[in-house]
Amino acid sequence: MICREVTEFLMDFQDGSLAPAVHKEFQLHLERCADCRIFIVQYQETVKAGRQACAEHSADAATEIPEELLRAIMVAIRVQE
Amino acid sequence: MAERGQVDSTAADERELARGLRDGDPEAFEGIVRMFGGRLLAVTRRILHDEEDARDAVQEAFISAFKARKQFNAESRVSTWLHRIAVNAALMKLRSLRRKTEVSIDNLMPNFRDDGQHYVEPLVSWEEPADVAVGRRETADFVREQISKLPDSYRLVLLMRDIEGRDTEDTARELGITPNAVKIRLHRARMALRQLIAPQMEKRAS
Numbered sequence: 001m002i003c004r005e006v007t008e009f010l011m012d013f014q015d016g017s018l019a020p021a022v023h024k025e026f027q028l029h030l031e032r033c034a035d036c037r038i039f040i041v042q043y044q045e046t047v048k049a050g051r052q053a054c055a056e057h058s059a060d061a062a063t064e065i066p067e068e069l070l071r072a073i074m075v076a077i078r079v080q081e
Numbered sequence: 082m083a084e085r086g087q088v089d090s091t092a093a094d095e096r097e098l099a100r101g102l103r104d105g106d107p108e109a110f111e112g113i114v115r116m117f118g119g120r121l122l123a124v125t126r127r128i129l130h131d132e133e134d135a136r137d138a139v140q141e142a143f144i145s146a147f148k149a150r151k152q153f154n155a156e157s158r159v160s161t162w163l164h165r166i167a168v169n170a171a172l173m174k175l176r177s178l179r180r181k182t183e184v185s186i187d188n189l190m191p192n193f194r195d196d197g198q199h200y201v202e203p204l205v206s207w208e209e210p211a212d213v214a215v216g217r218r219e220t221a222d223f224v225r226e227q228i229s230k231l232p233d234s235y236r237l238v239l240l241m242r243d244i245e246g247r248d249t250e251d252t253a254r255e256l257g258i259t260p261n262a263v264k265i266r267l268h269r270a271r272m273a274l275r276q277l278i279a280p281q282m283e284k285r286a287s
Contacts, residue, residue, distance in 0.1 A: 004197030007190075011268045038204040039191065045282070046275040047243050049211035053224035054244045056215070057123055065118025069136050073114050073143045077107055080147055 001029040006036045010043065098159040102150050114143055117160060121167040127240055128171035130229065134178070135171070142170040168245060172255055175233070183232035189273035207282040220281055227277035235270035242267050 001009075001022075006029055012018045013026050030037055098116075101109025118139060125138040146166050153162060192201045207214070214220045228236060241252040242263070253260045 002197045003199055004191075004193045007272065011264060035200045035204045038206055039200075042204070042207060042275050042279070042282075043271055045207060045211040046271055046278060049215050049220075049224050049278060049282070050228055050239065050243055050274060052212055052215040053221040054127060054228070054240075056221050057225060065115060065122060065139075066136070069122070069139065070111070070114055070118060073118070073140050074107065074111055076140060076144050077110060077147050080144065081105070081107065 001025045003029075003033060003036055006030070006033070007039065010040065095158055095160075099153065099155055102146075102153055102159060103155075105147070105150055110143075110147060113159065113163075117163050118143075121163060124164065124167050125171040125174075127225075127228075127244070128168070128237065129174055134174055138171040138174045139167060141174070142167040145170060168241075169255070172237070175237070183234060186232060186235060186269060186273045189276040190269070191272060191276075205279075205283050207279075208284065209282075211282075214282055223281045224278055227274060230277065231270055231273060235266050235273065238263055238266040239270040239274065243271070 006026065009018060009022065009026055013023065018026060030040070098113055102113060121142060122135060122139050125135040125142070126132070129135045129138060142163065146163055149166075153159070193199065194201055215224060228239065231239065237256060238252060241247045241255065242249070247255070249260045249263050253263045256263070258266075
């Protein structure tokens with residue numbers, strides 16, 4: 001297996017959906033390729049970074065809804081009654 | 082367990098909110114809008130770049146929620162229910178906007194030598210785990226900014242799968258694409274985001 005194929009098979013590797021022979025080749029490649037090991041770690045860290053960056057932002061935004069938006073919503077709701 | 086992005090509230094709060102929602106009392110509903118509006122706006126802003134569009138989506142979401150209040154299942158959490166309605170409202174809004182031609186993300190994919198055997202340049206390990214790096218506000222801001230740079234078709238799949246925590250089938254249904262397309266786009270979106278955030282992640286905290 002070559003480095004390009006590692007990136008192509010990565011999701012299936014993580015899902016555990018690679019055929020056993022391909023899975024073994026994937027692991028063998030990782031054992032001898034530092035770049036691919038780094039790539040996979042960074043790929044996983046990217047997912048975590050995105051998730052955490054957005055979660056923290058949502059928590060920050062828990063502040064308040066802009067008053068004019070709240071008013072507009074309530075006017076629309078009263079029309080619905 | 083609480084879903085990502087939802088407001089934490091106690092069981093007693095939830096019962097009270099659910100009662101106010103079902104009764105359709107505008108004052109009780111105003112309390113719900115006040116409690117969840119800010120967070121829902123953060124959610125719609127991630128999907129829609131334009132502030133006015135994001136606010137419209139929140140308004141649409143609350144109107145939809147009010148209209149559908151009798152269908153609210155008392156077993157559910159109001160926060161989770163509203164979060165889902167807001168995501169759907171933002172996606173509807175996005176579909177209604179004129180589609181722009183998307184830029185390619187090929188230049189953000191890993192760069193190999195011609196034989197595909199090795200990277201053109203050796204990769205540099207990141208200095209810190211993501212949770213430590215993103216714990217700093219400037220890095221968290223930087224990561225969100227890079228997500229917003231992804232073309233819509235990739236950004237939405239990444240948001241739905243990795244940020245909203247929806248599964249492949251649900252995401253495919255919402256976006257009107259096949260589950261296989263979701264998987265391919267998610268993988269490319271993650272690789273592109275890796276490339277975009279790498280310069281920041283390679284820096285040591287000062």
